[in-house]
Amino acid sequence: MRLLFLGDLVGRSGRNVVIDRLPGLVERWQLDFVTVNGENAAGGFGITEEICQDVIDAGADVVTLGNHSWDQREALVFITRQDRLLRPVNYPKGTPGRGAHLYTARNGANVFVMNVMGRVYMDALDDPFAAVGRELDACPLGQVADAVIIDMHAEATSEKQAMGHFADGRASLVVGTHTHVPTADHQILEGGTAYMSDAGMCGDYDSVLGMEKDEPVNRFMTKIPSARFTASLGEATLCGVAVETDDATGLAINVAPVRIGGKLSQALPDFW
Numbered sequence: 001m002r003l004l005f006l007g008d009l010v011g012r013s014g015r016n017v018v019i020d021r022l023p024g025l026v027e028r029w030q031l032d033f034v035t036v037n038g039e040n041a042a043g044g045f046g047i048t049e050e051i052c053q054d055v056i057d058a059g060a061d062v063v064t065l066g067n068h069s070w071d072q073r074e075a076l077v078f079i080t081r082q083d084r085l086l087r088p089v090n091y092p093k094g095t096p097g098r099g100a101h102l103y104t105a106r107n108g109a110n111v112f113v114m115n116v117m118g119r120v121y122m123d124a125l126d127d128p129f130a131a132v133g134r135e136l137d138a139c140p141l142g143q144v145a146d147a148v149i150i151d152m153h154a155e156a157t158s159e160k161q162a163m164g165h166f167a168d169g170r171a172s173l174v175v176g177t178h179t180h181v182p183t184a185d186h187q188i189l190e191g192g193t194a195y196m197s198d199a200g201m202c203g204d205y206d207s208v209l210g211m212e213k214d215e216p217v218n219r220f221m222t223k224i225p226s227a228r229f230t231a232s233l234g235e236a237t238l239c240g241v242a243v244e245t246d247d248a249t250g251l252a253i254n255v256a257p258v259r260i261g262g263k264l265s266q267a268l269p270d271f272w
Contacts (some may be wrong), residue, residue, distance in 0.1 A: 001032045001109055001147050001247060002272065004258070005175050006240035007182070007199030008066075010040040010210030011231025014203035015051060017238045017261055022059040029242070029272045033105040034059050035113055035149055037177045038085075039066040040201070044210060044231040046071030049078040052085055061103055062086060064115040066153035066178055067122060088117035088153060090131040100135045102145060109146035109247075112139045116163070118154025118178075128152070128159075129166055136170045141250045147172040148250065154178055157197045164195040172245045172252055175199050180209040182239050182257060182264070192251030200239030205263045207232035237262030242269040 004025065009018055018036060026034065036055055041047045046068045055063055062084050069087045070076055079085050079097035089099025100114035114135050116128045132150065141148045148171040152163045160176040167174050169191025175198075176183070182200025189195050201210050208216035211229045218226055237259055244254040256269035 001105065001107065001245045002029060003147060003149065003173060003243040003245065004029070004031050004034045004240060005149065005151070005173060005199055005243070006034070006036045006202055006238065008037045008040050008177050008180055008201040008203070009055070010180065010201050010203030011044045011233070013231065013233055013236035014201065014210065015041055015054065017236035018202050019054055019058040021238055021260060026059040032107045032109065033061050033103070033111045033147065035062050035064060035151065036060040037066065037151060037153070037199070038063040039068040039153070040210065042072050044229060046075055048072050048074060049082070052078070052082060056084055061105070061111070062101070062113050064113070064151040064153070064177070066115070066117055086113060086115040088115050088125060089135060090116055090126040090128050092126060099131070100139070102139060105147070110144065111147045111149065112145035113149045113151070115151045115153065118152065118156060118159040120154065120156035120159045122155050128163065132163065132167060136167065141170055141172065146247070146250050147245055150174045152176050157183070160197050164189060164193065168193045169251070172250050173241070173243050175241055182259065186241060186255050186257050188252045188255055192249065194241070194243045194252035194255040196241045196255070196257070199241050200237075200259070202238050202240070203236050204232035204234035205237055206234045235262045237264045239264070242272070244271055
């Protein structure tokens with residue numbers, strides 16, 4: 001199966017690069033399933049129903065969130081009727097929406113996707129490892145699911161790596177989001193799970209994590225806010241990770257970074 005995961009979509013630039021380029025990638029690479037992290041899609045803070053639908057219409061099979069899930073208050077309402085939008089699975093019981101779901105891929109296979117948030121240097125949600133363990137037990141790879149994708153939305157690379165090893169052999173892909181900078185550690189772990197500490201952002205890299213540079217620099221220098229953070233509107237790079245799985249096991253046989261457009265060095269999978 002051919003899987004594509006795109007990292008945090010930031011503001012209008014990030015939306016545009018995904019909406020413009022994703023349909024062609026789906027066709028050219030014959031992608032079976034696409035996951036996009038959309039928690040920064042609305043001006044860098046949260047997601048609206050209209051934006052969510054635009055990303056789905058462009059080819060995303062599921063949109064994941066993170067610590068900015070509720071920055072746009074309408075998300076608390078529309079997530080209950082949009083089953084292709086996932087918030088972190090380790091939010092407390094009673095939180096609107098869902099954190100994991102089984103979807104049907106373009107090739108008819110069953111793909112189980114979960115969104116989970118780390119606790120190190122972030123808001124302390126419920127234990128992410130216990131939550132992921134429960135979900136993996138409920139929808140095991142190779143039995144119920146033909147592929148399993150885990151979006152680990154976390155600050156600390158140590159926590160992301162620990163999740164990769166925790167789920168190794170039980171997931172097709174464990175990929176980190178949140179820090180907006182693509183890492184160079186894409187690999188297939190010992191048990192067959194593809195892993196990358198951070199997929200990077202889909203956004204303008206002539207920025208500070210997708211935000212216009214002046215205000216973040218000012219706050220680091222003076223410790224005094226002088227304006228709101230605003231998403232940078234320059235040419236964006238589409239960033240993510242491509243994974244090919246073994247149809248017999250659901251485990252990864254190939255993994256590669258994806259970087260298209262913008263300021264970063266370009267990277268494309270060589271196995272499609």
